[in-house]
Amino acid sequence: MIRLKGAFAYMVAVLMTFVALAALMGGTFLAAKLVNATGVKVSPWYTGGEVVQTIDHGSYRTLIHRPVFDTLVGQKKDGFIQIDWEPLGALPEKISEDIACFGNSNKDFHINLDTKTNVAELTSYNPEVISLAGSYKLKERMAVRVVLCRE
Amino acid sequence: MQGFLLGLSTGAVCLAYCAPTLVPYLLGEGKGIRQSGVILCQFLGGRLCGYLIFAVVAWALNQFVIIPNVDYESLLGLVYIVLAMALAFYGLRNNSAPCAGRSFNASVNRILGRWPALMAVSLGFFTGLNLCPAFLLALASACELNNLSQSLLFFFSFFLGTTLYFIPAPLLGAFKGLPTLRIIGKMAAVITAIYYLYTGIIMFVGGMNFL
Amino acid sequence: MSNGLMNRVLPAPAAFQPLKALLCTIPMLLLSAMMLSHGSFPTEPLQRIALGLTYIFCNGLFFLMLYTGKVHRYRSVFFITAAFAFIISFGANLLEVRGSMVLNEANIIDGDTPFCHLVIPMVIIPAALTKTIIFPGTLLNRFASIAGMVVLWLGASVALGRGWCSWVCFYGGLDEGFSRLCKKPVISDIDTKWTYLPWAVLLGIVLTSALTLSPTYCEWLCPFKTVTEFGAITSFKTLIQTVIFVTLFLALVVVLPIITGRRIQCGLFCPFAAFQSVTNKFNIFDIRIDREKCVDCNRCSKGCPTFSLDEASIREGKTLLSCTKCGKCVDICPRQAIRFHIKGTSVSASAESARLLFLYPAFIFATAVGGGMVYGAMVRVLKLVTTGSMF
Numbered sequence: 009m010i011r012l013k014g015a016f017a018y019m020v021a022v023l024m025t026f027v028a029l030a031a032l033m034g035g036t037f038l039a040a041k042l043v044n045a046t047g048v049k050v051s052p053w054y055t056g057g058e059v060v061q062t063i064d065h066g067s068y069r070t071l072i073h074r075p076v077f078d079t080l081v082g083q084k085k086d087g088f089i090q091i092d093w094e095p096l097g098a099l100p101e102k103i104s105e106d107i108a109c110f111g112n113s114n115k116d117f118h119i120n121l122d123t124k125t126n127v128a129e130l131t132s133y134n135p136e137v138i139s140l141a142g143s144y145k146l147k148e149r150m151a152v153r154v155v156l157c158r159e
Numbered sequence: 160m161q162g163f164l165l166g167l168s169t170g171a172v173c174l175a176y177c178a179p180t181l182v183p184y185l186l187g188e189g190k191g192i193r194q195s196g197v198i199l200c201q202f203l204g205g206r207l208c209g210y211l212i213f214a215v216v217a218w219a220l221n222q223f224v225i226i227p228n229v230d231y232e233s234l235l236g237l238v239y240i241v242l243a244m245a246l247a248f249y250g251l252r253n254n255s256a257p258c259a260g261r262s263f264n265a266s267v268n269r270i271l272g273r274w275p276a277l278m279a280v281s282l283g284f285f286t287g288l289n290l291c292p293a294f295l296l297a298l299a300s301a302c303e304l305n306n307l308s309q310s311l312l313f314f315f316s317f318f319l320g321t322t323l324y325f326i327p328a329p330l331l332g333a334f335k336g337l338p339t340l341r342i343i344g345k346m347a348a349v350i351t352a353i354y355y356l357y358t359g360i361i362m363f364v365g366g367m368n369f370l
Numbered sequence: 371m372s373n374g375l376m377n378r379v380l381p382a383p384a385a386f387q388p389l390k391a392l393l394c395t396i397p398m399l400l401l402s403a404m405m406l407s408h409g410s411f412p413t414e415p416l417q418r419i420a421l422g423l424t425y426i427f428c429n430g431l432f433f434l435m436l437y438t439g440k441v442h443r444y445r446s447v448f449f450i451t452a453a454f455a456f457i458i459s460f461g462a463n464l465l466e467v468r469g470s471m472v473l474n475e476a477n478i479i480d481g482d483t484p485f486c487h488l489v490i491p492m493v494i495i496p497a498a499l500t501k502t503i504i505f506p507g508t509l510l511n512r513f514a515s516i517a518g519m520v521v522l523w524l525g526a527s528v529a530l531g532r533g534w535c536s537w538v539c540f541y542g543g544l545d546e547g548f549s550r551l552c553k554k555p556v557i558s559d560i561d562t563k564w565t566y567l568p569w570a571v572l573l574g575i576v577l578t579s580a581l582t583l584s585p586t587y588c589e590w591l592c593p594f595k596t597v598t599e600f601g602a603i604t605s606f607k608t609l610i611q612t613v614i615f616v617t618l619f620l621a622l623v624v625v626l627p628i629i630t631g632r633r634i635q636c637g638l639f640c641p642f643a644a645f646q647s648v649t650n651k652f653n654i655f656d657i658r659i660d661r662e663k664c665v666d667c668n669r670c671s672k673g674c675p676t677f678s679l680d681e682a683s684i685r686e687g688k689t690l691l692s693c694t695k696c697g698k699c700v701d702i703c704p705r706q707a708i709r710f711h712i713k714g715t716s717v718s719a720s721a722e723s724a725r726l727l728f729l730y731p732a733f734i735f736a737t738a739v740g741g742g743m744v745y746g747a748m749v750r751v752l753k754l755v756t757t758g759s760m761f
Contacts, residue, residue, distance in 0.1 A: 010716075017714030020654045021727040024529040028731035031525020032405065032738045039517035043509050048497055050516070053583055054478055054506040080499055080580050081171040090479075144476040151479060179577040186573075339566055346570030354578050354586070361607075
């Protein structure tokens with residue numbers, strides 16, 4: 009029994025070399041499998057959350073993300089919404105747009121964005137729209153984040 | 160009933176907000192499951208006190224419009240600072256204190272020796288005063304009630320609903336056989352205290368938004 | 371035990387004859403060629419030279435480990451070199467791709483932050499409850515993607531347990547490098563209570579990360595931000611964070627390791643280290659002490675870089691859960707009482723086989739991760755020397 013146990017232990021120890029090789033050589037494949045199996049995504053606090061509406065302006069598009077209030081369980085009072093404009097190369101010098109962000113047709117705020125200087129201005133039509141968190145020149149798009157606070 | 164249901168639906172949020180205080184404390188005490196249950200009851204008792212104070216506040220908000228002038232962000236910051244101090248004191252209490260702190264340490268130890276539940280109750284009380292999302296929902300609902308007794312009842316039933324989520328907490332007592340967990344719990348209490356202290360100071364001096 | 375007997379150091383327990391060492395190095399020669407080249411030989415002469423030098427460096431050290439039986443001595447050379455190479459190659463890569471080592475909000479939204487293993491304990495609870503990863507990286511198909519690093523970590527945890535911390539971690543070598551600067555430690559008596567601190571930090575950061583849905587260790591406590599990437603100082607908050615990072619780096623990675631001769635960051639602070647310790651429970655390899663040979667001289671416990679041996683554990687013939695399998699105790703034991711061991715086999719079973727079977731997976735990971743960094747850094751340095759620019 010002891011010898012059998014020892015032999016099994018040696019077999020497992022040898023197997024560890026193959027585990028190492030599998031983790032390194034099959035890393036890309038296994039990583040894709042892991043993501044598919046678990047269905048995880050990067051937190052919306054970083055990505056801006058899912059795009060819920062796309063407005064086509066011909067040469068460019070406006071992407072409206074869902075408002076992010078996520079917590080570990082449920083939602084919190086303070087959050088933000090992210091608006092993107094893409095593709096970066098086709099954006100006009102000035103963007104001026106009304107945005108409805110709470111899933112109804114009411115305009116909640118207006119954004120003026122200078123795509124050359126990356127300066128944005130916010131005009132709020134809704135008391136739940138608080139301020140401009142920032143405007144960002146990303147790799148393939150421009151984005152703004154607007155701070156929201158639910159009543 | 161409405162308060163109880165609200166407590167049931169948002170209790171997990173309450174647990175998430177209380178865990179950074181409660182878990183290190185339960186581990187730090189190093190008691191068995193039954194005694195951890197007693198500690199949890201003391202903690203929840205303190206938390207109930209915090210809730211009932213808010214029941215009065217919610218009622219007053221509805222009765223007197225002058226209260227909204229209070230700077231809640233600063234007030235909450237202050238609560239966080241006191242909670243941080245309580246946690247830090249708990250974490251460092253049994254360790255050798257610096258000379259200047261020794262007499263203070265001894266006198267507080269005397270008080271805690273007389274009322275050992277005081278630490279758990281006060282930690283529960285100050286976490287109860289935190290405006291977590293679930294709590295804000297309860298506060299908003301209670302503000303619509305005209306009667307003080309109704310407001311108190313609403314918060315009490317809200318407390319009962321959320322308390323169900325805390326029931327598994329005494330299971331941490333199963334680790335009482337690992338004495339090292341007591342040290343780890345106390346050290347974690349100090350680390351959590353530093354986090355709350357920073358958050359409290361920032362909120363107190365002007366809100367998180369300026370950062 | 372007389373000093374004479376104590377000082378009579380026996381030859382290394384598992385030193386191989388030159389031919390045997392060479393034969394056992396052959397598999398590593400093939401595997402490391404695959405790991406370092408990723409299946410294609412570079413076309414640029416500078417890259418070829420760098421690859422060749424890295425290849426010789428890695429395999430030379432592996433051969434020396436087998437030939438001399440001194441695992442820690444040569445692992446340490448590799449580990450320290452890899453850590454400093456990591457700073458050079460990572461920094462240069464950031465400068466080339468992003469133009470700066472500073473992390474701004476646009477990089478965060480774009481998911482441009484390379485994922486490192488230290489984040490793993492913090493993402494588990496939010497991932498389980500919200501199915502989201504609380505880190506501003508990319509899941510797949512990019513350098514240091516989140517899923518790629520998790521797979522690497524899972525594999526290494528199964529194969530090496532906490533051996534990760536002495537063979538794969540690209541930060542640990544900094545700590546180890548500084549800890550070896552001073553021959554005689556200024557402070558040698560450290561209260562064992564401090565060895566619980568990593569667990570407390572782990573508990574604190576796991577709870578606060580779940581509460582705030584952000585990796586609090588990375589945001590507030592990671593000393594290695596000082597030498598990798600760090601947030602742009604745009605507010606009071608980021609200023610405080612930067613001060614904390616620099617202070618912790620100087621204290622835990624530079625000053626304290628120098629004056630104690632131990633890996634203070636790894637042994638007394640790193641929450642990932644505590645988390646990784648748990649993997650030693652199910653890993654097949656461990657370090658054992660032959661009680662019949664041990665003379666309780668305590669050289670091993672005094673020399674252990676991560677405080678993984680104490681008198682009680684020596685009496686039991688085992689290391690503590692935090693053992694990183696660095697091999698230092700094996701190297702320094704004057705009685706050859708300490709050895710690599712395969713769980714389930716007798717302590718007196720062949721130390722050679724156990725050591726060799728551990729060294730293969732350990733060095734495969736080391737070459738793939740650390741070797742890649744040495745190669746990357748060497749390319750940058752050679753470019754700098756020959757062209758005046760790293761890019």
